[in-house]
Amino acid sequence: MSKPFPVHPTHPERICWGCDRYCSSTSMDCGNGSTRTMHPCETLGEDWYLDYGFEPPAKPEKVDNAPRLIPAQRQD
Template sequence: MAKNFPISPKHPERICWGCDRYCPANSLACGNGSDRTMHPAEMIGDDWYLHGDWGIEPLITVEDVTDDPGLKG
């Protein structure tokens, strides 16, 4: 089973995102002098998952309903 792909990792530059191994950038398991595969946020921006068909459902945030004046009795 594939790992969940992080939408907004803290330090994407430290990891290779080319496969499910997520190797450290200085120790790639691919070998052969391979370069690190960048995270889409590094190439496209923080809202990368909103553009195109990545198959990732963005998290839905819900506002705190206790601030709704209509709910006060």
Template sequence: MTSKKFPVRPAHPERNCWGCDRYCPSHDMACGNGSDRTQHPIELFGEDWAELGLDPFAAIPVEPAEPEVPTA
């Protein structure tokens, strides 16, 4: 059994629960406790969610160290 292909840019992500492979309508969830639906990553992180964190060579921002103050 294979899982469904996860849609990268669904037309209306707010209409479904994205917590499992069922993709239930938000008003009729078949799994879980039914208290709240799982949001699609596009709703949480924006249009470029699929590219986040994929560049292993991206520079990690480092805060500069405070210069040492010479004591006299």
């Protein structure tokens, strides 16, 4: 199963996007060539996913996973 493909990676220039290994641009293990494959946002712009029919990414909802403190029952 392939890894999920990020729509807006933080630093796309640091990774080779040519296969599912996502090698560092300075240490490519896959033998994909002598240069890295660029992410589509680098070549087609920030809205690259619209050209391929993808839905715009949903904004993450704020999830409150903070532990809930339950007051202790006083036993007199």
